[in-house]
Amino acid sequence: MSTGSNTDFILAVENLTVSFDGFKAVDDLSFYVDKNEIRVVIGPNGAGKTTVLDLICGRTKATEGSIRFRNKELTRLKEHAIVKAGVGRKFQNPSIYTDLTVFENLEISYPSGRSVLGSLVFKRDPSVIEAIEQTAERIFLTEQLHTQADLLSHGQKQWLEIGMLLIQKPELLMLDEPVAGMSVTERQQTAILLREIAKEHTMIVIEHDMQFVAEIADKVTVLHQGKILAEGSPEKVKNDPKVIEVYLGH
Numbered sequence: 737m738s739t740g741s742n743t744d745f746i747l748a749v750e751n752l753t754v755s756f757d758g759f760k761a762v763d764d765l766s767f768y769v770d771k772n773e774i775r776v777v778i779g780p781n782g783a784g785k786t787t788v789l790d791l792i793c794g795r796t797k798a799t800e801g802s803i804r805f806r807n808k809e810l811t812r813l814k815e816h817a818i819v820k821a822g823v824g825r826k827f828q829n830p831s832i833y834t835d836l837t838v839f840e841n842l843e844i845s846y847p848s849g850r851s852v853l854g855s856l857v858f859k860r861d862p863s864v865i866e867a868i869e870q871t872a873e874r875i876f877l878t879e880q881l882h883t884q885a886d887l888l889s890h891g892q893k894q895w896l897e898i899g900m901l902l903i904q905k906p907e908l909l910m911l912d913e914p915v916a917g918m919s920v921t922e923r924q925q926t927a928i929l930l931r932e933i934a935k936e937h938t939m940i941v942i943e944h945d946m947q948f949v950a951e952i953a954d955k956v957t958v959l960h961q962g963k964i965l966a967e968g969s970p971e972k973v974k975n976d977p978k979v980i981e982v983y984l985g986h
């Protein structure tokens with residue numbers, strides 16, 4: 737569990753607003769995330785969850801408000817600069833190189849590792865190999881290290897993409913529905929994996945599966961129409977009549 741308080745938060749989102757042709761998808765939103773916290777964002781379709789992640793990673797520009805990550809203002813930065821500042825994002829569908837092996841996918845993702853085109857004279861650095869092997873072990877893919885990514889199960893592909901993020905050591909990882917399409921066993925393993933990752937990183941996760949949310953979340957933020965409907969422990973949020981009315985009851 738996170739032991740921090742609002743005085744040592746790593747991410748401070750304040751009065752964040754984005755309008756699309758006058759429609760406020762995110763409306764004067766403020767929330768704070770502690771270091772090593774797993775924050776889960778839930779809410780009905782169209783609540784603004786994905787847009788919040790898009791704003792944090794710079795894919796969408798805010799109309800108003802601020803996003804401070806380790807006291808650095810992100811709203812003025814370009815996407816690549818936000819990645820460089822330590823923010824990694826995984827999208828809903830795995831974006832891995834299907835014709836490469838697990839090893840090669842991780843190698844490409846390693847900072848200053850081999851480029852996609854690769855060079856024939858490229859010599860593998862032992863420290864890179866070690867980082868790849870450690871990451872593969874964490875994401876349960878040691879035995880598949882030299883398997884072509886295309887042949888992995890859907891769940892294993894999701895883990896590989898998490899691994900591709902992890903190897904870049906972002907301080908903040910943002911995951912959009914990481915267990916979508918996974919089997920029950922894969923979900924359980926993913927919960928263990930995320931709790932393990934949270935020892936060294938901070939995470940924001942969008943998720944619908946409330947069982948999974950209860951297993952991983954330190955704190956849950958419930959969005960509705962671009963605003964916070966409720967926030968607190970998974971238990972507190974689950975029993976909130978407003979949350980039951982607009983989301984869980986459906």
Ligand SMILES: Nc1ncnc2c1ncn2[C@@H]1O[C@H](COP(=O)(O)OP(=O)(O)OP(=O)(O)O)[C@@H](O)[C@H]1O
Binds near residue numbers: 781782787788
């Ligand atoms: N680039 C855009 N232009 C116009 N409208 C947009 C844009 N991006 C998002 N929206 C709108 O903003 C609202 C919030 O969308 P968003 O995808 O963030 O919701 P969500 O909570 O992630 O929903 P879901 O669970 O369905 O993914 C929706 O009404 C969506 O149509």
